[in-house]
Amino acid sequence: MAVTIRDVARHAGVSVATVSRYLNNSPLIAQDSREKVRRSIEELRYEPNFLARNMLTKQSQSIAFVIEESSPETYGNENYLRIQYGVEQALAQHGYYLMIISVRRSDHFQSLKKVILENRIDGVILPVQMAGKSLVRFLREKQTPFVVIGRTELGSWVDIDNVSGGRAAAEALLQTGARDVCFLGNGEEKVFVRERAEGFRAAAEASGAKNAMRLDCPASAEAGREIGRGDGLHEGYVVSDNVTAFGLLQGLRERGISVPGQVQVISFDDGIIAQLCAPKLTVVDIDVHQLGVWAAELLYQQLQSAADADQQRLLPVRLIRRASSR
């Protein structure tokens, strides 16, 4: 049998209420008692039973980090892991624990709802794809604070500043005198690609440069390579992902075009692939770890002061210059 608060009280010669007060840092306790309790706890190696405590306070000190089941986009994505890590770190800082909940859209997020109804978690961090109306309504009904990763109208959120990212990439090109630049990516699929494209276009138009938008390019090395080998040519390319950029560089090389001499290439997200490119890729780095930290911080604030309006945070990006641009 584990030692309980009752044992501590007896050992210290005080009531359980006093021990409880000690545990909760209540000011209503004499120095003297405080010391006695402290010693007894130490000697008995007492550990409060969180299950009992939390049943009363109705707080589990855990939050759910939601992930879409069998979504290779998520699971093949190490960014996801970095976000998770950021969340965990920030949460641990505040004494909260992280529970991973994978959900399926098809069963209406049952697993998440269950964990909420069971009072297992105090808050939720979830990706924007699943922050639909019905789930958000549920969360609000249950008064469960949540933060969305990705821009949304429906609650607090954090996101990468993709528009600025697109702009920064374009400007890096324009600064070198490029007057004919092209954006490459798949705008059908991803909001963040459209945002990057938007920033890119704004910067290009502001400078009066010619700008081509290719929003129909699948994210794959093959697609990038095709374009690199094709006949059209721009002075600078901004590509929405590293794999496509890798292919593009390959294609350009095959065509005998020098990078960054004749053509420059800039991509997003600094990962191992950016370093495997030849030449090494200039990228707009996105700090996804920090994204997780912020998500956790926003949630923590909500957890503290029940009310509050929705908040949002846009994470700045920064350019990492390498050999694929001048």
Add this chain to the structure above:
Amino acid sequence: MAVTIRDVARHAGVSVATVSRYLNNSPLIAQDSREKVRRSIEELRYEPNFLARNMLTKQSQSIAFVIEESSPETYGNENYLRIQYGVEQALAQHGYYLMIISVRRSDHFQSLKKVILENRIDGVILPVQMAGKSLVRFLREKQTPFVVIGRTELGSWVDIDNVSGGRAAAEALLQTGARDVCFLGNGEEKVFVRERAEGFRAAAEASGAKNAMRLDCPASAEAGREIGRGDGLHEGYVVSDNVTAFGLLQGLRERGISVPGQVQVISFDDGIIAQLCAPKLTVVDIDVHQLGVWAAELLYQQLQSAADADQQRLLPVRLIRRASSR
């Protein structure tokens, strides 16, 4: 106020004990009562409070998945995410939840110990690097079942069959008639590299082929490239990771050596990089998702039947043939 078991009992016209029996699928309940309770639960939308229940049963239905804090090896590693995903899936299947605990060796795994002492988790899955004597002793004392990811003497474990992997890679080379093969990797750092090397050497020696072991090659594209450009040459290379293999192929290409014509290359772990290699890389695929599933299953078994001897599982590997080998 949420609806409690008491409300259900009243509504159904039975005692709380009967409702509790229903909830726990006790056979000691009449069809008739069962039905009444079922309906009341439905009408009242009752959800049992797990905190109260678990306080009594002393089970949280959660397990901890332990990760080393700020270990870029882990967090930069999407394999880790796949393992986690496997664990989560298998666990959810059995009604268990996954809690992520990141620990620091420097503070003696305090965060993990805390969560155990607080009764927040019923079991632990942890990487072999932290499954040291002192932590294992703690877990045993607290009677907390655990499974280690990676081979160990100290408890149940699951691991990739790296020895077979190394053998399979070697044999794929030898089958094509190669009589002079080389293993490339960093044996200082990683157990799995040594295991792969071991399997490789065994196969090579068994076939009587000449085999070179280079266990001093850092896992980096540069290191691989150096070797590719160097003067020595073997008919076949087995490389312990994709980034090094990428570099090796690059170096060989620069030297004008054709792959797989003159030289063949095989690596481990099928990821995006294997596909970016030119030519595309033949790899020994390791199913890390399944590794997670097995870890969870082993743990679940322990959770069911308190006792039992330690168990282990070695995960088979399979060769994926691509253009870098014949």
Add this chain to the structure above:
DNA sequence: CTGAAAGCGCTTACAG
């Protein structure tokens, strides 16, 4: 099969 009752380990008014 069923219910009344004790109890899990804590917190929190309440009265001093």
Add this chain to the structure above:
DNA sequence: CTGAAAGCGCTTACAG
């Protein structure tokens, strides 16, 4: 500042 007592929402012998 402190303690006795009620209560959180369940489960589980126990007696029928």
